[in-house]
Amino acid sequence: MPTLADVAALAGVSKATASRALGRPDLAAPETVARVRAAAEQLGFVPNRAATQLARGRTGVVAVVVPTLDNTFFTPIIGGAQARAADSGMQLTIAVHSLEHAAQLAAVEQLAHQVDGFLLTAPRGSDEIVRAAASFKPTVLIDREVEGMTSAVADTATAFGALVTWFVEKGHERIVYIGGPAGSWQDRQRQAAIRAAAESSGATLTMLGPYPSTFAAGVETTEAVVAARATAVVPYATSIGLGLMFALLSRGIRDVVVSSERVIVESLGLSDVPSIDVDGEKLGEVAMDQLMTLLGERREQPPTSRRLTVPIS
Amino acid sequence: MPTLADVAALAGVSKATASRALGRPDLAAPETVARVRAAAEQLGFVPNRAATQLARGRTGVVAVVVPTLDNTFFTPIIGGAQARAADSGMQLTIAVHSLEHAAQLAAVEQLAHQVDGFLLTAPRGSDEIVRAAASFKPTVLIDREVEGMTSAVADTATAFGALVTWFVEKGHERIVYIGGPAGSWQDRQRQAAIRAAAESSGATLTMLGPYPSTFAAGVETTEAVVAARATAVVPYATSIGLGLMFALLSRGIRDVVVSSERVIVESLGLSDVPSIDVDGEKLGEVAMDQLMTLLGERREQPPTSRRLTVPIS
DNA sequence: ACCGGTTGTGGAACCGGTTGCATGAGCCTG
DNA sequence: CAGGCTCATGCAACCGGTTCCACAACCGGT
Numbered sequence: 001m002p003t004l005a006d007v008a009a010l011a012g013v014s015k016a017t018a019s020r021a022l023g024r025p026d027l028a029a030p031e032t033v034a035r036v037r038a039a040a041e042q043l044g045f046v047p048n049r050a051a052t053q054l055a056r057g058r059t060g061v062v063a064v065v066v067p068t069l070d071n072t073f074f075t076p077i078i079g080g081a082q083a084r085a086a087d088s089g090m091q092l093t094i095a096v097h098s099l100e101h102a103a104q105l106a107a108v109e110q111l112a113h114q115v116d117g118f119l120l121t122a123p124r125g126s127d128e129i130v131r132a133a134a135s136f137k138p139t140v141l142i143d144r145e146v147e148g149m150t151s152a153v154a155d156t157a158t159a160f161g162a163l164v165t166w167f168v169e170k171g172h173e174r175i176v177y178i179g180g181p182a183g184s185w186q187d188r189q190r191q192a193a194i195r196a197a198a199e200s201s202g203a204t205l206t207m208l209g210p211y212p213s214t215f216a217a218g219v220e221t222t223e224a225v226v227a228a229r230a231t232a233v234v235p236y237a238t239s240i241g242l243g244l245m246f247a248l249l250s251r252g253i254r255d256v257v258v259s260s261e262r263v264i265v266e267s268l269g270l271s272d273v274p275s276i277d278v279d280g281e282k283l284g285e286v287a288m289d290q291l292m293t294l295l296g297e298r299r300e301q302p303p304t305s306r307r308l309t310v311p312i313s
Numbered sequence: 314m315p316t317l318a319d320v321a322a323l324a325g326v327s328k329a330t331a332s333r334a335l336g337r338p339d340l341a342a343p344e345t346v347a348r349v350r351a352a353a354e355q356l357g358f359v360p361n362r363a364a365t366q367l368a369r370g371r372t373g374v375v376a377v378v379v380p381t382l383d384n385t386f387f388t389p390i391i392g393g394a395q396a397r398a399a400d401s402g403m404q405l406t407i408a409v410h411s412l413e414h415a416a417q418l419a420a421v422e423q424l425a426h427q428v429d430g431f432l433l434t435a436p437r438g439s440d441e442i443v444r445a446a447a448s449f450k451p452t453v454l455i456d457r458e459v460e461g462m463t464s465a466v467a468d469t470a471t472a473f474g475a476l477v478t479w480f481v482e483k484g485h486e487r488i489v490y491i492g493g494p495a496g497s498w499q500d501r502q503r504q505a506a507i508r509a510a511a512e513s514s515g516a517t518l519t520m521l522g523p524y525p526s527t528f529a530a531g532v533e534t535t536e537a538v539v540a541a542r543a544t545a546v547v548p549y550a551t552s553i554g555l556g557l558m559f560a561l562l563s564r565g566i567r568d569v570v571v572s573s574e575r576v577i578v579e580s581l582g583l584s585d586v587p588s589i590d591v592d593g594e595k596l597g598e599v600a601m602d603q604l605m606t607l608l609g610e611r612r613e614q615p616p617t618s619r620r621l622t623v624p625i626s
Numbered sequence: 627a628c629c630g631g632t633t634g635t636g637g638a639a640c641c642g643g644t645t646g647c648a649t650g651a652g653c654c655t656g
Numbered sequence: 657c658a659g660g661c662t663c664a665t666g667c668a669a670c671c672g673g674t675t676c677c678a679c680a681a682c683c684g685g686t
Contacts, residue, residue, distance in 0.1 A: 003671095020675090028634070050364075052673055054367050054642065054674090055672080056673085069391055070388060076383070091374070095395075216579075246581060247581070252565075267556065316642055328642090329645075333644090342665085360642085361642050363641080364641070364643035365642080365643055366643090367642080367643075629684105631684090632684105637678085639674105644671085655658105655659090656658095656659090
């Protein structure tokens with residue numbers, strides 16, 4: 001395994017110069033840069049990460065904290081973040097913690113010593129616990145907003161409101177919203193948007209929940225949906241919607257429309273079913289970009305929240 | 314941020330002794346160990362990972378290579394591996410690469426410099442490419458076997474054979490197997506097991522495919538399944554099965570049984586539908602355990618393959 | 627010809643641990 | 657009581673980069 005010293009020797013320069021030629025080419029003579037690069041190339045030199053980290057006081061690792069890997073909402077986010085991280089030569093490490101309980105703060109704190117920053121998804125914890133988790137290292141909050149924190153969110157609330165409006169325009173009068181997990185920040189936003197949309201359009205709205213974001217939960221809601229005599233349903237999560245659609249179909253009920261995600265609607269070839277299209281990868285990318293900015297800046301900047309528009313169709 | 318030197322100073326010993334007291338207590342006097350530990354505790358000392366890595370020549374990071382994060386087959390594996398890694402104080406980093414093309418070898422090689430070992434899922438690449446990817450660092454192959462490599466696999470082939478037998482016992486005569494992605498190792502195993510089971514029980518078997526492991530692909534198979542006039546279907550992947558079940562139901566077809574995963578069958582409350590139960594987390598844990606063994610051993614051991622039994626119900 | 631200023635380079639300290647080797651105290655044995 | 661051991665400890669080198677600082681060469685301006 002060739003080291004920088006080997007490269008320097010081959011190029012006929014000192015370690016210091018070799019380091020500069022590779023890392024800060026503007027600080028070295030162009031001719032030297034070329035020679036050092038050639039030497040590095042020839043030897044197949046790859047900088048030792050640990051050494052770089054130690055010298056620079058940075059780890060080059062970013063942790064993404066997610067409550068679970070079972071939910072397909074989070075995985076694209078991770079993918080997007082991973083791609084962006086790789087572009088910048090950083091590593092992404094995954095931590096699975098719901099942050100619902102204070103005990104998990106300890107795990108985050110432990111991790112804090114090993115990373116440069118956090119991408120934090122915390123759908124359910126209190127604002128306080130989120131702030132505490134973010135206090136260790138630069139942190140970007142994903143799909144949630146907390147006063148004073150940098151965040152990247154998909155504006156699903158607006159999209160959910162639009163779904164209700166869409167339903168009403170198509171003539172639906174009784175609409176059910178199936179709420180997400182208790183304490184979910186997004187759920188609160190969506191409820192508010194949906195209530196507003198229903199009110200302004202005069203539809204009858206039934207709020208169910210809370211339910212976990214699982215297929216099984218969707219199946220469970222069937223009774224309540226039927227009881228509400230609704231013709232349109234807006235479920236909090238895709239998995240809930242799928243479970244419900246499934247259960248309705250197996251009972252032979254076909255006159256209830258359940259909104260879903262675009263990919264689902266498209267692959268099923270359904271018509272007259274509205275859908276949202278959350279770009280999870282984009283969300284992950286945006287969040288990682290924000291974190292990079294945070295890490296790159298020497299002085300504190302005011303926190304910013306980026307909202308991604310979620311199209312419906 | 315307290316360093317080892319701080320701890321040593323507080324405990325009144327040298328850095329060397331402090332290091333030994335914390336890392337190899339058997340090499341220090343019990344009384345000293347206690348004093349150093351107390352000092353570390355008091356200061357909230359957390360060893361600098363980069364420094365440890367540099368000194369030891371190890372990174373403390375394991376990479377898990379998966380083709381995608383969209384498939385719920387892989388995420389529990391990652392979760393299991395992550396948990397085990399954390400237990401041993403190691404970090405897990407995720408790399409998304411299908412390894413279908415040689416170009417991706419470069420990405421793996423790049424990563425190889427930054428990790429101690431690999432957990433490799435490579436459902437589709439050739440044996441050669443898998444061997445090449447494994448040549449950089451100690452590697453455990455997941456859910457696939459390649460001659461000469463350590464691996465952890467879920468024995469789904471046997472389970473799939475049992476599904477066919479189950480169907481035949483229940484009186485089904487025409488059975489369809491929906492094949493997975495082209496080149497899939499597991500698909501080959503399952504096909505063989507299913508053919509054998511069908512032959513020995515005298516069922517009529519129709520093999521479809523290849524299909525990708527997606528919900529949409531399941532929907533697509535509907536025509537072919539109907540055309541085969543099958544009463545029982547065994548899909549390669551849960552997502553394919555769900556898509557198919559969905560499409561069948563929306564056409565009002567209820568006399569075709571599609572095997573699935575236990576959690577799906579249970580949450581739908583279906584009866585007379587056979588299911589398999591792959592414990593992905595366990596698979597990840599086992600694989601990580603094997604990798605730890607690999608990393609811990611001074612000399613080469615003969616590679617071992619661990620097969621996890623997959624129950625059906 | 628002299629001087630302030632830029633530019634490129636090398637020496638050496640440093641990041642924070644780990645570990646080989648030497649030292650000395652204490653104990654056992656002959 | 658001396659020689660030999662074990663055990664605990666400290667010193668210092670080392671891992672492989674980065675970066676501060678000093679120095680030399682060279683620039684154009686006066």
